[in-house]
Amino acid sequence: MYARHVTVHGSPEKVDEAIQSVRDHVLPVLKDCDGFKGQLLLVDRAKGEAIGISLWDTEANMNASEAKVSGARQQTADQVGASAAPEVRLYELPIFEQ
Numbered sequence: 001m002y003a004r005h006v007t008v009h010g011s012p013e014k015v016d017e018a019i020q021s022v023r024d025h026v027l028p029v030l031k032d033c034d035g036f037k038g039q040l041l042l043v044d045r046a047k048g049e050a051i052g053i054s055l056w057d058t059e060a061n062m063n064a065s066e067a068k069v070s071g072a073r074q075q076t077a078d079q080v081g082a083s084a085a086p087e088v089r090l091y092e093l094p095i096f097e098q
Contacts (some may be wrong), residue, residue, distance in 0.1 A: 001037065001093040002056040004066075006073060008087075010080035012048035019043065021076040022052065029072045030054055035061025048080075055093065062090065 010018060022041055030036050035057040042051040054069075056062035077086050 001096050002059050002062045003091045003093045004052075004054045004056070004062055005089045005091060006052045006054075006086050008050045008052075008073075008077045008080065008082050009084060010048045010050065010077065010082045012045060014080040015043050015045045015048060015050070018050050018076060018080040021079050022050075025072045025075055026052070026069065029069050030065070033061065033065035033068055036065065050080075055096070059090075059092070 008018070019041065022039075027039060030039055037055040037057055039055070040053040042053075043049065052073075054062075054065075056065070073086050
């Protein structure tokens with residue numbers, strides 16, 4: 001498996017708005033991508049920080065999804081007053097245990 005890790009630094013007052021934006025705009029795009037396996041969203045309300053982790057079956061599918069999801073990601077960042085562009089990192093996920 002593979003994972004995309006995205007960090008957005010926004011306004012602490014807009015964390016709930018960020019959560020709703022991920023539900024309304026980002027998740028539908030992710031679910032429409034080949035190989036999507038799941039999404040986690042971690043928030044630090046005091047800092048206004050959100051970390052999204054999407055899970056993928058293959059590196060190729062993760063990379064192919066970027067063109068589709070980048071616009072929705074930026075829309076959420078803009079909506080919550082992000083101080084910078086979202087930070088994106090890609091990882092191999094050699095262990096995934098449920």
